[in-house]
Structure formats: C-alpha cells, structure tokens
Amino acid sequence: MTKTGLIADVGGTNIRLALVEHQTGAIQYIQKYRCSEFPSIEDAVRTYLDDINEAPQEACFAIACPTSNDWISMTNHSWAFSRSETQRNLELNNFWVINDFTANSMSLPTLTEAQKIQIGGSDVDPLAPITIYGPGTGLGVAHLIQQEGRYIPIACEGGHADFAPISELEVELLSFLKGRFGRVSNERILSGPGLVNIYEALCHIHQKPAQQYQPADVSAKGLSGEDSICRQALSMFCQMMGSFGGNLALMLGAFGGVYIAGGVVGNFVDYFLASDFRNRFEEKGRFSRYCSQIPVYLITAEQPGLQGAAAYLRQELGYQLG
Incomplete structure (x- = not known):
C-alpha cells in the first residue's frame, strides 16, 4: 500500500490541502477551502480527510505566521491551535508546522x-x-x-x-x-x-x-x-x-x-x-x-507552498529531494 502524508498551505483566506506520496513525492487530491467556513483548522482538516476517506499518519502544514512555539496563532485569521493537541486529535505520528516562506524555500529543489x-x-x-x-x-x-x-x-x-x-x-x-x-x-x-x-x-x-x-x-x-x-x-x-x-x-x-x-x-x-x-x-x-x-x-508553479510542505515532510522522513 502506498504511504501518504497530509500537507497544507494555510493563508488568511484559503487553506489548501493535499496528500503526498512518501516514495515519489507525487501530490494528489488537492482541495481548497475557505477558512471562514470552519471554526478551526482541525475542522477543515477533518472535512478534507472525510471527503477523500484517508487517514495519513504524518502531516506538514505551511502557515503565514510564526511557527516556533507549540501555540500557533495566525496573523491574518482567527485560527489558533496547539501543535501537540492537534497532533493527538488527528492521531498523527509526526506533525510539522512551518512558516510559509520556509515552505517556499523547500519547494525550490523540487521545481x-x-x-x-x-x-x-x-x-x-x-x-x-x-x-x-x-x-x-x-x-x-x-x-x-x-x-x-x-x-x-x-x-x-x-x-x-x-x-x-x-x-x-x-x-x-x-x-x-x-x-x-x-x-x-x-x-x-x-x-x-x-x-x-x-x-x-x-x-x-x-x-x-x-x-x-x-x-x-x-x-x-x-x-x-x-x-x-x-x-x-x-x-x-x-x-x-x-x-x-x-x-x-x-x-x-x-x-x-x-x-x-x-x-x-x-x-x-x-x-x-x-x-x-x-x-x-x-x-x-x-x-x-x-x-x-x-x-x-x-x-x-501553481502550488509552491504545497510542494514545499511535501518536500519538508519527505526529507524529515528520510527521503532524498531533487
């Protein structure tokens, strides 16, 4: 069975979600939702996973805000969440939250x-x-x-x-x-x-x-x-x-x-x-x-944020990029 990870590119208006294949880096099932339609980022993620009927065990989210602490509070939207609590609630083995420009930089070897x-x-x-x-x-x-x-x-x-x-x-x-x-x-x-x-x-x-x-x-x-x-x-x-x-x-x-x-x-x-x-x-x-x-x-590239989140996740799991 092909192993996949969950990736997200989160902005003040929209959240883009997709799956990335661990081995190949192929990105699939890209969906875009308006952030305003969900009370929390966890609700948006659960809607996406229900839509595609998948349960990945790793995730990497790229967000346009500081990401160095456990508590993540978006600059241009009301969403705020605990990284560790969200990981537990979504039953993830690994969960990385990175800045959006960190994701952009990580996309470069994959372009x-x-x-x-x-x-x-x-x-x-x-x-x-x-x-x-x-x-x-x-x-x-x-x-x-x-x-x-x-x-x-x-x-x-x-x-x-x-x-x-x-x-x-x-x-x-x-x-x-x-x-x-x-x-x-x-x-x-x-x-x-x-x-x-x-x-x-x-x-x-x-x-x-x-x-x-x-x-x-x-x-x-x-x-x-x-x-x-x-x-x-x-x-x-x-x-x-x-x-x-x-x-x-x-x-x-x-x-x-x-x-x-x-x-x-x-x-x-x-x-x-x-x-x-x-x-x-x-x-x-x-x-x-x-x-x-x-x-x-x-x-x-249309989705450099998703490409970068995918690259970050795969490298953390031990895969070579580029």
Whole structure:
C-alpha cells in the first residue's frame, strides 16, 4: 500500500490541502477551502480527510505566521491551535508546522524547468546557497543551504531591513514614506500595499491627487497605460525589486540562485521580465560582474507552498529531494 502524508498551505483566506506520496513525492487530491467556513483548522482538516476517506499518519502544514512555539496563532485569521493537541486529535505520528516562506524555500529543489523562468545570470552552483524573496501582503525572505545531502531552510525577517534608495526619485520616495511611517523598510515598498505606497508618493511628488487605489488597481492601470503615475509606480517597483534581490545575492553569495515568489509579480509577469529589474539587480558598482553571474528565477508553479510542505515532510522522513 502506498504511504501518504497530509500537507497544507494555510493563508488568511484559503487553506489548501493535499496528500503526498512518501516514495515519489507525487501530490494528489488537492482541495481548497475557505477558512471562514470552519471554526478551526482541525475542522477543515477533518472535512478534507472525510471527503477523500484517508487517514495519513504524518502531516506538514505551511502557515503565514510564526511557527516556533507549540501555540500557533495566525496573523491574518482567527485560527489558533496547539501543535501537540492537534497532533493527538488527528492521531498523527509526526506533525510539522512551518512558516510559509520556509515552505517556499523547500519547494525550490523540487521545481521543474516548466515551473520557473530564468532572468539572466549563468548556471547555478548546485552546492551554493540559495535565496528566495517574494512580495505579497508583506515581503517574505528565506534562504536554503545544503549540508550532507540535506536541504536546510533558514527563516529570517529580511523584508524588514531598511530601504536603501538609489536614484534621486527614490530619495524623494523615501522622504515621503519616512514622513508617513518614520522608519521605512523594504516591505513598505516591495509588497502589495507597498505598490500603493509608491503610487501615493509619486502623486505627492508630482502634485497630483491620489485615488483610493488597491494594489490590483495600480498594476492594472499601469499595465494598460490608463494612469501614467501607476505606470511609473510599476516601473519603480520592478527596479527596486532588482536592487533588493541583488543585495540579498551579495549578502548570501547566492550562486545557487535567487528565486522570486509571491502573488504580486504574478499579476504582471511579461512587464516584469521586460523591465529594468535585471539591470538593477546587477548594478552593484565594483561587484556588478559578481552579481551578473548569479541566476534569478521567477517561480511560476501553481502550488509552491504545497510542494514545499511535501518536500519538508519527505526529507524529515528520510527521503532524498531533487
């Protein structure tokens, strides 16, 4: 009988659940439920297991919140639970709860060529460190290294590092946002809300009234050319994504590759690929040649969170990845 484990990718709006085959890593029976329809995560899981009539003995959940303690409390939803109590209630032999960007980093060794797009650089060094970042509601950052045949994810809060302007216009952007927030982190710019912050700063700089736009409005109106300030905001966003990615590459020596995840860039992939992103990634003065060799990949996989949870579970059970 094929042994399977339960995996979950848990966000503030939806929970995605699936099974992963221990031996092959194949993911099957993917289901998505709205979190608001269940009083607890355990109720959602029991509904899923009843639907597929399975009783796995291992599980790995990827959740967008801190996961270092037994008590897990979601940042963008009301669900909270005890890891140990949930393990007992679901009769699991093994139960891992990991951060969503830990899962994203663990997905990287499992990505196929069709699940990523290379943006410049040379071939990867398979033994070198890897970094991943991604703008969504916030700005996630994580790293991945190999040691004795195992992949070790390194969680961090790199999105909260200080924003460093490059151009005079970015200095003006920083000044505006400093007046609003005091301290300006990269997340204030490289995220969905950050895209709106850039737009509103540009409206102030150009002395034009700002509309009550959401991130999707800024990207849509920028892509269509309907709003020239939205277009400029989109261009600056891509440039600053490049600068930040290059900084991460320098700090880690990420010759294993720099990967981009998150939902924001997925809204304008073609524009991003044609933007000034790569030039800004490499624009590092004396170390421009150094960065020019480092490949960047845009992740296009539909379920990187589930892939990463599956990879984490399988590695903990002793299976080789990649």
